[in-house]
Amino acid sequence: MTYCVAMALKDGLIFASDSRTNAGVDHIATFRKMHIFEMPGERLIVLLTAGNLATTQSVISLLEQRARTELHNLLNVQTMYDAALLVSDTIHEVITRDSRNEAITQGIDLTGSFIMGGQIRGEKPRLFNIYPQANFIESTLDTPYFQIGESKYGKPIIDRVVHFETPLAEALKCTLISFDSTIRSNLSVGLPIDILRYQADSFAPVRPYRIEETNVYFNRIRESWGQGLRNVFSQIANADWFDKL
Amino acid sequence: MTYCVAMALKDGLIFASDSRTNAGVDHIATFRKMHIFEMPGERLIVLLTAGNLATTQSVISLLEQRARTELHNLLNVQTMYDAALLVSDTIHEVITRDSRNEAITQGIDLTGSFIMGGQIRGEKPRLFNIYPQANFIESTLDTPYFQIGESKYGKPIIDRVVHFETPLAEALKCTLISFDSTIRSNLSVGLPIDILRYQADSFAPVRPYRIEETNVYFNRIRESWGQGLRNVFSQIANADWFDKL
Numbered sequence: 001m002t003y004c005v006a007m008a009l010k011d012g013l014i015f016a017s018d019s020r021t022n023a024g025v026d027h028i029a030t031f032r033k034m035h036i037f038e039m040p041g042e043r044l045i046v047l048l049t050a051g052n053l054a055t056t057q058s059v060i061s062l063l064e065q066r067a068r069t070e071l072h073n074l075l076n077v078q079t080m081y082d083a084a085l086l087v088s089d090t091i092h093e094v095i096t097r098d099s100r101n102e103a104i105t106q107g108i109d110l111t112g113s114f115i116m117g118g119q120i121r122g123e124k125p126r127l128f129n130i131y132p133q134a135n136f137i138e139s140t141l142d143t144p145y146f147q148i149g150e151s152k153y154g155k156p157i158i159d160r161v162v163h164f165e166t167p168l169a170e171a172l173k174c175t176l177i178s179f180d181s182t183i184r185s186n187l188s189v190g191l192p193i194d195i196l197r198y199q200a201d202s203f204a205p206v207r208p209y210r211i212e213e214t215n216v217y218f219n220r221i222r223e224s225w226g227q228g229l230r231n232v233f234s235q236i237a238n239a240d241w242f243d244k245l
Numbered sequence: 246m247t248y249c250v251a252m253a254l255k256d257g258l259i260f261a262s263d264s265r266t267n268a269g270v271d272h273i274a275t276f277r278k279m280h281i282f283e284m285p286g287e288r289l290i291v292l293l294t295a296g297n298l299a300t301t302q303s304v305i306s307l308l309e310q311r312a313r314t315e316l317h318n319l320l321n322v323q324t325m326y327d328a329a330l331l332v333s334d335t336i337h338e339v340i341t342r343d344s345r346n347e348a349i350t351q352g353i354d355l356t357g358s359f360i361m362g363g364q365i366r367g368e369k370p371r372l373f374n375i376y377p378q379a380n381f382i383e384s385t386l387d388t389p390y391f392q393i394g395e396s397k398y399g400k401p402i403i404d405r406v407v408h409f410e411t412p413l414a415e416a417l418k419c420t421l422i423s424f425d426s427t428i429r430s431n432l433s434v435g436l437p438i439d440i441l442r443y444q445a446d447s448f449a450p451v452r453p454y455r456i457e458e459t460n461v462y463f464n465r466i467r468e469s470w471g472q473g474l475r476n477v478f479s480q481i482a483n484a485d486w487f488d489k490l
Contacts, residue, residue: 152397156426160471161478169483177478181401197490209490217484224481226405232473233406233422238414239462245442245454 001188002149004033004048005158005175006115008127008139011168012200013117016175017048018149018183020190034194035060037067037074037118040205044118044198045074045083050149051112051132058094059112063087080126084116084136091134113148118198125200153185154178168197173221176211180222193218246433247278247394249293250403250420251360253372253384256413257445258362261420262293263394263428265435279439280305282312282319282363285450289363289443290319290328295394296357296377303339304357308332325371329361329381336379358393363443370445398430399423413442418466421456425467438463 004017017033031053037045047063049056063086067073077083091112099105111132119125127139129146139146144164147155154177161174172195182189193211211218249262262278276298282290292308294301308331312318322328336357344350356377364370372384374391384391389409392400399422406419417440427434438456456463 152430153401155430156398156401157474157478159429160474169487172487173481173483174478176484177481184404185397185400195490197487207490209486217486221481225477228477228480229402229405229474232470232477233402233419235473236418236422236466236469238418239421241454241462242414242417242442245440245452 001186002033002050003151003154003179003182003186003189004050004115004148005145005154005178006046006048006117006127007145007162007166007171007175008117008125009144009162009168009171010165010200012202013046013119013125013127013196013198014168014171014175015046015048015115015117015194015196015198016172016179017194018179018189019192019194020188021053030192031057032194034196034208035064036196036206036208037063038206039075041121041203043075043120044203044206045080045116045120046118046196046198046206047087048115048148049112050114052108052110055091055094055098055110056112056114058098059087059090059114062090062094078120078122080116080118080120080123080128081138083118083120084128084130084138087114087116087130088134088136091130095134115146115148119200119203121203125198150182150186150189154182157181168199172197176218176221177225180218180225246431247295248396248399248424248427248431248434249278249295249360249393250390250399250423251291251293251362251372252390252407252411252416252420253362253370254389254407254413254416255410255445257447258291258364258370258372258441258443259413259416259420260291260293260360260362260439260441260443261417261424262439263424263434264437264439265433266298275437276302277439279441279453280309281441281451281453282308283451284320286366286448288320288365289448289451290325290361290365291363291441291443291451292332293360293393294357295359297353297355300336300339300343300355301357301359303343304332304335304359307335307339323365323367325361325363325365325368325373326383328363328365329373329375329383332359332361332375333379333381336375340379360391360393364445364448366448370443395427395431395434399427402426413444417442421463421466422470425463425470
């Protein structure tokens, strides 16, 4: 499984992805799920991936290879919309290619999910959720974030605290709490977590940050959040009608 | 969708179920999902249901009807294990019956999930999770609760605060917080919530309690929990490495 989140907020973009892949609990490995295409000063495009690893890797490899060799590629499309369309076309291409022999792919889910965000000069930062069906939606002021993979455990806290105006540092804190809830409940989501933040209109080179088991801040968050929840819980009174049940 | 939780703790049992059913967002209705079989002084068996409503209703109707007319029924089986087996057999019977004509049931999921708990004199209180496949597992000291339906949003808080020794009043409080998280994140889970608590070895008649929109305690929980979470969140510092990202 996988857990990835990205947010498109007033001040910029936040991306986070775990790095555990598994094909059954006895086949677990670490793969980076955050992929960066950038031309500092001009554009940044970040892709987060979930789903069939053969498919998502192939899509990323083709996008990278073609950014060096083909005329129409992620480093020269005019808009983020066109970038999403190019990713979508590449997903179609890979899945069509890999599913051409029904005898060997029957019953296998070849689909992948992608979150794609970034900024191309001339546009605001934009964020897209590319579905397993390869069609896509864009984030809005009302729904400024997307999740892919094991999204449910970590959704309630984001819904409660993140809105379009949330400062990036707080959005990152919320993202890490969301990861903590997910990792606690689903063994197949695991550290390290790759983090990236992009300040709107900066077009600066980005440096993904990797959170490992020993990360002091992440461990402090896990501890204070857990303790804080238990405190809030204990401060809420029991139901006055409990004894009448 | 549905959300049901039940817990088998040191002091007894807690059951909770929402009452929203839907066949598409334009076809939403209220149905009780908590069903009680009792002989005060001798036994209590509670069933919570999720999944195909035609299947789960038929299973409950047959179990009720047969408790009045047949020799082998939920009101006279010797153990909770045998009760689980009887429910399982009835599920098999209903699904076999309703799926006999492939031409009309193709592609329809006829399965249902059940949580069954209670106490029969001579045994401790016991709790079972009956899967859509109609086989079942029993709760343990390590895992003293089960959920069916839309379980993920409301799982992290239970994992953090409930263990076998948790007093029933606290377990109920946690259950309601778990419902709050679920209802906020999934439109298809909705009030009213039916609640039942059973004190171990009491064999007393039970009175399910219904939480409606206007329930003062539930609304206070929703408010204090949300406010409490935001307070804990704001007390956690931002990452000291955030500016280096």
